[in-house]
Amino acid sequence: MRICVCIKQVPATTEVKFDPETNTLIREGVESQINPFDLYALEEAVRVKERLQEQGEEARVTAVSMGPPQAEQALREAISLGADDAILLSDPAFRGADTWATSYTLARALTKLEPDLVFCGMQAIDGDTGQVGPGIAVHMDYAQAPYVAKIESLDKRRIAAKRLLETGYEVCSVCLPAVLTVVKEINEPRTPSLRGKMNAKKAVIPIWKAVDIGALEDKIGLQGSPTQVVKVFSPPHREGGEKWTGEPIELVGKLVGLLKELEFT
């Protein structure tokens, strides 16, 4: 079974701050990391592979990322965490892609790899859209299961997945090939093994450009993106208010007064 995992390299976003004085992003000292949700996707892919191998079946996990040349780092990390190999989609023509063009580009590359299963994180923590996974499924014409919290069963033809919804779960059975996006609850990612680190070090990561995946020029990058960012600005700043100290009973008295004033009681 061929399994692919989509990986995005993101800045440690909580450290990205907006400076309202200069109207600019402060990115000093902000490091890059694998999108946390993609770590769960990778871990699940590796677990599926290991289970299949235990049953004597062949399985292989390939990590795929679209990004600048430095995203290679994230792919090496993915190999250290259990991926067998990795492919970087990097081409100046891919730049400025919104979720439409990104899912198209990834789908073009994945189509070439012919995976039985594609794993994605439910969303990336910089863009927070969750649109790329389902987009890939449509572009590839694969079945899909978004927000997967558990894989219940898997055979050559179908996968049963438990999906997290707002008020509970839904168990669905989906035909392969399929695209799954996963939530945090699905597993606890491992730390890199020594062998994984060695593999990561010596791995040769091919770079695929638009021409290598047969991507149409008017469907990639900024050119292929229906949406355009026209303004970037700082959110309204929130200041801390009053801080009350005292005996619990006093504090509660004051709080009840406040809740009454705010019309919550």
Add this chain to the structure above:
Amino acid sequence: MAIRVIEDKCNGCGLCVKSCPQAAITVEDKLAIINLDLCNYCGSCVSACRLRAIAIEIEKQAKEDLGRYKGIWVFGEQFQGKIAAVVLELIGIGRRLADGRGSELAVVVLGDKLDKAASELAEYPVDKVYVYEAPELARYDGERYSRVLSDVVRELKPEILLAGATTTGRSFMSRVAVQVYSGLTADCTGLAIGKDDGLLYQTRPAYGGNVMATILCPYTRPQMATVRHKVFPVSPKRNSGAKAQIVRLNPKPQLFSSRSEILEFIEQCEATVNIVEADVIVSGGRGIQDPANFALLEELAKALGGAVGASRAAVDAGWIPYCHQVGQTGKTVCPKLYIACGISGAVQHQAGMASSETIIAINKDPDAPIFQIADFGLVGDCLEIVPLLTKKIRAMRGEV
């Protein structure tokens, strides 16, 4: 497509250098220079430049007559005939946008046995309720639903399509956007019609709420957006008693094929309400100390008619299920009142709740970061304060 620095306007101030998330800009001889190998055309520098000295030029034009697209549609998400709360919020903002644009507002509902839901929706200030009914559409199925909606979008050509940023809405709209090749903006918190161009200005948070971005979809239709819960007020019903026109559409059975089958639905968060829809959230973190103590929060939430949330620490400790988690790797909430109990308030947590209307924090540590964003901070032990508070609220109501 090109990005360039307009040399007579640039004074080399360096604001763009700071703004660039890619570190692609340098200033040499008082002139900004963009390294095209690093630039990803995100547009941060264009916004940052006070002299309008950086321009991104795209040679793009619409491939069809966009004037044929008219009207604003809201996806009427429903579950077993019950309309999702966010739909009524979308009708409110949708009405405002439709009035601003001088166009119709319609709700489109997919499902089975929708008589009640449709007539309920018709009581709101919408012009039309489009109803797609078939047994195959009884439950949301990504493939089926997106094929049906894409088909009707191509046929009836709405100019704008809005949906709630629910788990269903977010993945459903992604599929439709790809199928009709148009732009989709996720999790919007601001929507407005441009005065001059008539376009939908879609504003959304990114980078965990640290940055806001305004996004347009200029060359394709419909302009699509998913909208966060609780950002816009619920629309009142029509006061005239008049009803919107209900239009029944016949889905084409050939659109119903699907490679997915629903086996089971497991309700879990029924004891507390869905946290993204709650007006009041009582949330607990490491300071709750023991899973049993979450009962204290539940009682307070019940007394206030709210739901129980949790920090990542509490969820990772196994004290409460993941569906309660608020924050970067959990849910983003925007209630009227958020009471953070024993939550230190790491930035990852703040990313999920900082836009709440009123924040009250209870924490033993007077230096906890949560106090920096709380409107009211109580320095004390939440395990003592919370039960006292519940008791007092109940006593006030004569319940004890």
